[in-house]
Amino acid sequence: MFVILSLFLFYKTNPKIDGVLAEQREVIENHMKGYVFHSKLNVSNLKDLVLEEGGQPVRNLIVTTWRSGSTFMGDILLSHPGTYYHYEPLLDFGIKQIRHGEEAAQAVRNLRHLLDCDYSEMEHYLRYGPSHPWLFSHNKFLWGRCKTSSDLCWKPEFLSPFCSLFPFQSLKTVRLRLNLTEELLEDKKLGVRLLYLVRDPRGTLQSRRHREWCPGKKDCDDPETLCEDLIRDYITATVFRRKFPESFRAVRYEDISFNVFNETKELLDFFRLDFHPDIQKFLQTHTGRNKGGVSSTFRDSKAAPVHWQKDLAWEEVQRIQGVCEKALRLWGYELAEGEEHLRSFRPVGRLEFF
Numbered sequence: 596m597f598v599i600l601s602l603f604l605f606y607k608t609n610p611k612i613d614g615v616l617a618e619q620r621e622v623i624e625n626h627m628k629g630y631v632f633h634s635k636l637n638v639s640n641l642k643d644l645v646l647e648e649g650g651q652p653v654r655n656l657i658v659t660t661w662r663s664g665s666t667f668m669g670d671i672l673l674s675h676p677g678t679y680y681h682y683e684p685l686l687d688f689g690i691k692q693i694r695h696g697e698e699a700a701q702a703v704r705n706l707r708h709l710l711d712c713d714y715s716e717m718e719h720y721l722r723y724g725p726s727h728p729w730l731f732s733h734n735k736f737l738w739g740r741c742k743t744s745s746d747l748c749w750k751p752e753f754l755s756p757f758c759s760l761f762p763f764q765s766l767k768t769v770r771l772r773l774n775l776t777e778e779l780l781e782d783k784k785l786g787v788r789l790l791y792l793v794r795d796p797r798g799t800l801q802s803r804r805h806r807e808w809c810p811g812k813k814d815c816d817d818p819e820t821l822c823e824d825l826i827r828d829y830i831t832a833t834v835f836r837r838k839f840p841e842s843f844r845a846v847r848y849e850d851i852s853f854n855v856f857n858e859t860k861e862l863l864d865f866f867r868l869d870f871h872p873d874i875q876k877f878l879q880t881h882t883g884r885n886k887g888g889v890s891s892t893f894r895d896s897k898a899a900p901v902h903w904q905k906d907l908a909w910e911e912v913q914r915i916q917g918v919c920e921k922a923l924r925l926w927g928y929e930l931a932e933g934e935e936h937l938r939s940f941r942p943v944g945r946l947e948f949f
């Protein structure tokens with residue numbers, strides 16, 4: 596608390612920061628004109644959701660792993676007005692999964708700081724940023740400011756008050772395993788909604804092969820390691836579904852992609868967000884035909900998630916299935932039985948929780 600207060604005092608005395616904040620406040624107010632608040636939010640006024648006004652923002656988390664459709668989901672959230680997007684805040688942990696121990700404690704602590712717009716004690720994260728700008732570049736409002744005022748960009752005395760202007764705080768992480776999020780779900784004051792996004796490991800692994808940072812990293816390119824995580828996450832998901840029926844949901848990337856419009860509507864409702872015209876426009880322009888490169892979300896949304904069926908060699912599919920059978924079955928995916936079957940079958944079956 597003391598830290599936040601002293602930050603406020605500091606930025607109050609910095610006219611450049613004051614100017615940027617005033618401008619941004621106005622931009623947000625304009626974007627939010629006529630916005631219909633979700634009935635579950637029980638708010639009538641924007642101020643109720645704004646930290647700098649003493650309100651509590653709407654906090655939504657996506658938890659997943661690399662190449663599981665989260666770029667697409669993140670872009671959907673980003674199309675919603677008034678959104679501050681914490682894009683993979685655990686980037687500075689490297690190409691690894693965070694499962695337990697001191698590292699897990701540190702990771703959850705960092706997420707809490709960011710969800711509270713408290714950039715104090717985030718030195719490692721902020722030092723990592725300037726040489727890895729994608730830490731911020733997906734956060735479109737922040738990045739716009741960074742481009743025009745690069746001297747402010749990585750400074751807590753700017754970031755904390757800037758973040759505190761936004762009524763919607765969205766965050767996605769691809770490094771944190773699901774069981775570590777329990778204390779965030781339990782925190783009534785944070786009031787998070789958490790979406791666990793899962794994808795067929797055959798599709799995930801196929802997609803990861805195209806990333807130069809992945810090969811040689813066990814947490815990234817080893818099928819057995821990935822599928823062990825998917826099994827543990829499944830067990831956690833069955834517990835969370837009962838324990839947090841309002842605030843936790845697990846969904847498969849393929850199910851969203853096969854029925855983008857309706858599924859997105861449903862997920863936004865879960866997140867207590869409006870199916871805003873900007874999001875509908877985003878969906879219309881991004882889910883039609885293939886355009887753009889490998890990391891583009893301009894794609895045929897029905898074909899993209901099962902493209903691995905055509906791209907992977909049968910031997911590779913066999914190798915993955917050999918260690919992933921249990922994970923595949925739990926998450927409702929079908930096994931390919933031979934090369935011919937692989938090229939024509941429907942890999943996505945029914946997902947049943949118990």
Ligand SMILES: *[C@@H]1O[C@H](CO)[C@@H](O)[C@H](O)[C@H]1NC(C)=O
Nearest residue numbers: 634635636637638639640643
């Ligand atoms: C909604 O807000 C009003 C006024 O702040 C409060 O009295 C009421 O208990 C809230 N309702 C719920 C369901 O939280």
Ligand SMILES: *[C@@H]1O[C@H](CO)[C@@H](O)[C@H](O)[C@H]1NC(C)=O
Nearest residue numbers: 694695696772774775777827
């Ligand atoms: C989460 O799961 C890991 C195994 O992946 C385990 O070592 C760790 O203790 C668990 N942590 C919590 C908080 O449940």
Ligand SMILES: *[C@@H]1O[C@H](CO)[C@@H](O)[C@H](O)[C@H]1NC(C)=O
Nearest residue numbers: 853854855856857858860861
């Ligand atoms: C989407 O939802 C609408 C309205 O609820 C329904 O009529 C339509 O059949 C749904 N489409 C699909 C593909 O599920």
